[in-house]
Amino acid sequence: MSERVERLKRLAYIPQKEIGWLLEQAELADKQRAIIEEHQRQQDIAVNQFRQVQQDIRRLSGESSRYKKALQQVIKNLQFTIRAAENELEGENS
Structure with a gap:
């Protein structure tokens, strides 16, 4: 961008006001590019x-x-163990 600025400054036939505006636009474009990149x-x-x-x-x-799945398997095993214990207790009580 600095090359462009220097080139614009060397152009004698462009009024200073327009150069200032062009520089502002270039700075604005550079800021916008940085914002877009971010x-x-x-x-x-x-x-x-x-x-x-x-x-x-x-x-x-x-x-x-x-x-x-593991919990469901543990529950099934516990239910089986409980039923087996109940059957054992019923067998002892008979």
Whole structure:
């Protein structure tokens, strides 16, 4: 950008007022570019965070499923053990 500014300053036939306006526009465009780049960077970060959260949800859902199945198996085993104990007690009482 500084090359453009220097080139504009060397052009004698452009009135000083217009050069000032052009410089302001160039500075504004540079600021806008910086803002756009920062927004893009923040958007990239948000996308990466979203993807990470999606992966975490899938992983946690899988773990939840495994724990649920394991808990169901423990309950079945406990029910079987309780029935066996009840049958033993009934056999002793007869």
